[in-house]
Amino acid sequence: MMTVLLFARIRDQLGTDRITVADAATVGEVRLGLMKQYPQLAGIVEKSVFAVNNEFADDDVAIPHGAEVALLPPVSGG
Amino acid sequence: MIRLTRDLIDYHALTETVRRGDCGAVVVFLGTVRDLTGERVTVALDYDAYPAMAEKKMAEIEAETRRRWPVGDIILEHRLGHLEIGDVSVAVAVSCPHRGEAFEACRYAIDRLKELVPIWKKENWADGTTEWVHPGAE
Numbered sequence: 015m016m017t018v019l020l021f022a023r024i025r026d027q028l029g030t031d032r033i034t035v036a037d038a039a040t041v042g043e044v045r046l047g048l049m050k051q052y053p054q055l056a057g058i059v060e061k062s063v064f065a066v067n068n069e070f071a072d073d074d075v076a077i078p079h080g081a082e083v084a085l086l087p088p089v090s091g092g
Numbered sequence: 093m094i095r096l097t098r099d100l101i102d103y104h105a106l107t108e109t110v111r112r113g114d115c116g117a118v119v120v121f122l123g124t125v126r127d128l129t130g131e132r133v134t135v136a137l138d139y140d141a142y143p144a145m146a147e148k149k150m151a152e153i154e155a156e157t158r159r160r161w162p163v164g165d166i167i168l169e170h171r172l173g174h175l176e177i178g179d180v181s182v183a184v185a186v187s188c189p190h191r192g193e194a195f196e197a198c199r200y201a202i203d204r205l206k207e208l209v210p211i212w213k214k215e216n217w218a219d220g221t222t223e224w225v226h227p228g229a230e
Contacts, residue, residue, distance in 0.1 A: 091181075
């Protein structure tokens with residue numbers, strides 16, 4: 015199992031700042047797994063980007079064992 | 093230098109920090125909390141971040157800006173937590189030898205910050221409702 019850090023609207027909707035998901039080889043697998051597990055979030059998950067070890071990661075990026083994975087909805091700082 | 097803070101942004105101190113004898117131009121950008129978005133009235137904003145990555149991205153933006161312009165010094169600072177109308181949420185202060193490059197460098201740094209850094213704001217509307225701002229995912 016692996017942990018995904020959550021922020022902003024997604025964190026509020028799920029009421030937690032992290033969730034545990036099945037191990038996945040790539041970012042794209044995590045994305046699809048989350049959309050299946052939480053269909054109510056599919057819209058925003060589709061628009062979000064992932065970060066692996068604090069770096070933006072496209073869907074084809076492999077997730078190293080023990081990596082820190084975060085789900086980042088569109089940013090709005092400034 | 094980059095910084096995330098929950099305290100007031102002391103923009104006078106930031107400005108003094110980047111002032112140098114070899115720089116004839118200092119540009120300071122302040123982002124402040126605005127009371128209107130379209131026709132909706134905001135009473136406050138809450139800012140949240142993914143701090144480790146936000147700091148990493150801000151440091152990368154500092155480095156990119158220094159590579160592209162002859163920056164004497166640069167500070168990017170973003171405030172987190174609960175902010176009221178008029179509060180300063182973000183500041184970028186840049187010194188360069190000449191004003192053209194100082195304006196360009198400051199503009200680049202704030203534009204990249206808004207595009208890349210994992211920070212989010214939550215609107216506190218006047219009607220009592222709240223809403224995270226996620227451009228493109230309303």
